[in-house]
Amino acid sequence: MAKLTAKEEMLQYKYDVPATDWMNTPVDFKPGTFCYGAKGKNLEAVDFPNARDWSPSDADWNLPDNWQEIILEGMAERLAKYRSFRLFMDVCVRCGACADKCHFYMGSGDPKNMPVLRAELLRSVYKRYFTTSGKLFGHLVGARDLTEDVLKEWWYYFYQCTECRRCSVYCPYGIDQAEITIMGRELLNLLGLNIEWIAGPVANCYLKGNHVGLEPQGIVSNVEFLCEDIETITGKVIKPSFNRKGAEILFVVPSGDLFAEPGIYACMGYLMLFEQLGLDYTLSTYASEGGNFGFFTSNEMAKRLNAKIYAEAKRLGVKWILGGECGHMWRVINQYMDTWHGPADFLEEPVSPITGTKFTNAKSTKMVHITEFTADLIYHNKIKLDPSRNDHLRVTFHDSCNPARAMGLMEEPRYIINKVCNHFYEMPEETIREKTLCCGSGS
Numbered sequence: 001m002a003k004l005t006a007k008e009e010m011l012q013y014k015y016d017v018p019a020t021d022w023m024n025t026p027v028d029f030k031p032g033t034f035c036y037g038a039k040g041k042n043l044e045a046v047d048f049p050n051a052r053d054w055s056p057s058d059a060d061w062n063l064p065d066n067w068q069e070i071i072l073e074g075m076a077e078r079l080a081k082y083r084s085f086r087l088f089m090d091v092c093v094r095c096g097a098c099a100d101k102c103h104f105y106m107g108s109g110d111p112k113n114m115p116v117l118r119a120e121l122l123r124s125v126y127k128r129y130f131t132t133s134g135k136l137f138g139h140l141v142g143a144r145d146l147t148e149d150v151l152k153e154w155w156y157y158f159y160q161c162t163e164c165r166r167c168s169v170y171c172p173y174g175i176d177q178a179e180i181t182i183m184g185r186e187l188l189n190l191l192g193l194n195i196e197w198i199a200g201p202v203a204n205c206y207l208k209g210n211h212v213g214l215e216p217q218g219i220v221s222n223v224e225f226l227c228e229d230i231e232t233i234t235g236k237v238i239k240p241s242f243n244r245k246g247a248e249i250l251f252v253v254p255s256g257d258l259f260a261e262p263g264i265y266a267c268m269g270y271l272m273l274f275e276q277l278g279l280d281y282t283l284s285t286y287a288s289e290g291g292n293f294g295f296f297t298s299n300e301m302a303k304r305l306n307a308k309i310y311a312e313a314k315r316l317g318v319k320w321i322l323g324g325e326c327g328h329m330w331r332v333i334n335q336y337m338d339t340w341h342g343p344a345d346f347l348e349e350p351v352s353p354i355t356g357t358k359f360t361n362a363k364s365t366k367m368v369h370i371t372e373f374t375a376d377l378i379y380h381n382k383i384k385l386d387p388s389r390n391d392h393l394r395v396t397f398h399d400s401c402n403p404a405r406a407m408g409l410m411e412e413p414r415y416i417i418n419k420v421c422n423h424f425y426e427m428p429e430e431t432i433r434e435k436t437l438c439c440g441s442g443s
């Protein structure tokens with residue numbers, strides 16, 4: 001993040017009606033409220049245009065001379081390609097049901113963080129250039145010219161939406177703000193306008209196979225290190241395999257699980273569980289990232305980064321794929337992977353080798369979530385559990401946006417938690433399941 005504003009100042013927000021019209025209120029790039037601009041080298045690594053080092057607080061963003069033409073052509077192309085984009089630009093009735101549902105609005109009081117107004121930032125330009133009423137009546141019908149101030153506003157507010165889709169749960173028309181944000185970011189990326197928090201991991205993933213930039217030998221060493229810790233604690237020796245051809249299952253995790261706390265604890269849990277089950281699985285040092293920061297950039301970038309999972313499954317000749325937990329990883333897998341890279345007919349419909357359960361929900365993707373797999377094991381009494389060992393804990397569960405809203409994965413985690421502890425408490429109804437609030441860790 002840029003230099004931080006004092007906490008007291010950041011907490012001084014109000015929900016009052018703003019003094020100025022939203023169309024005539026340019027962005028104020030206050031320190032601590034925006035991310036660094038993407039570095040040139042990271043855009044260059046993935047062949048993105050206008051790669052250069054820049055700062056959002058600079059007056060001059062070093063845009064190409066024909067930047068408006070590039071954006072409007074890009075918009076026309078996407079309106080023709082994505083029916084959802086055209087529909088969402090046309091269909092909003094400004095009912096306001098989504099207005100107070102975004103965590104960015106709740107935490108900032110900034111009206112442009114209301115989902116309805118965030119969409120309007122793009123819709124106003126759509127109206128101006130792609131509708132007859134907007135061309136004829138301009139401001140009167142909510143249309144406005146595409147200026148540098150508008151572009152800066154797009155950048156500021158489209159990188160504040162975490163594409164969590166909470167607002168869409170409340171929209172009577174099912175308008176998916178995340179899809180609008182994705183379109184906004186696709187257009188910004190035509191001009192090299194990304195943030196470093198996304199562009200850095202994307203470049204790493206493209207060049208090295210994972211967001212954190214681990215080399216294959218680094219992945220092996222990290223996992224071996226976790227196995228040593230397990231041996232120290234439990235006395236059990238675990239020797240997972242890497243890139244093993246002919247394994248039954250390819251296990252893919254987000255690279256954070258191989259790298260740092262708290263993900264490594266999840267990874268240690270996976271390793272112990274699989275050892276106990278005697279599962280025939282392999283990790284891959286090439287498909288070493290299930291997560292997908294490309295998804296925070298453009299559909300095309302997400303597709304490029306996702307490609308390696310099926311490619312590696314094919315190369316290794318596994319039967320199906322098991323995946324660790326990561327929100328954006330599972331949104332991409334559940335909603336997009338099969339369309340982009342499927343059908344994966346070379347894989348088999350996943351069947352648990354331990355319980356015989358056929359995961360018919362994964363018939364098409366051939367990929368099963370670790371929580372589904374584990375809940376099924378518990379249901380069939382394949383793991384011995386003693387919930388009283390956790391009696392000192394009071395436990396709650398914060399649903400992850402994407403598994404909850406994009407997969408409907410809400411019962412399995414609760415089933416597991418209730419089997420491993422005696423004191424599970426739900427948070428308020430407005431904050432769980434489909435209505436869960438984003439943790440902010442998407443991008």
Ligand code: SF4
Pocket residue numbers: 101102103104113114115118160161162163164165166167168177178181438
């Ligand atoms: S998708 Fe999430 S972050 Fe984006 S506007 Fe809706 S609630 Fe806010």
Ligand code: SF4
Pocket residue numbers: 091092093094095096097098099115116170171172173174175
């Ligand atoms: S809830 Fe849907 S229709 Fe209503 S203002 Fe929000 S996006 Fe528009």
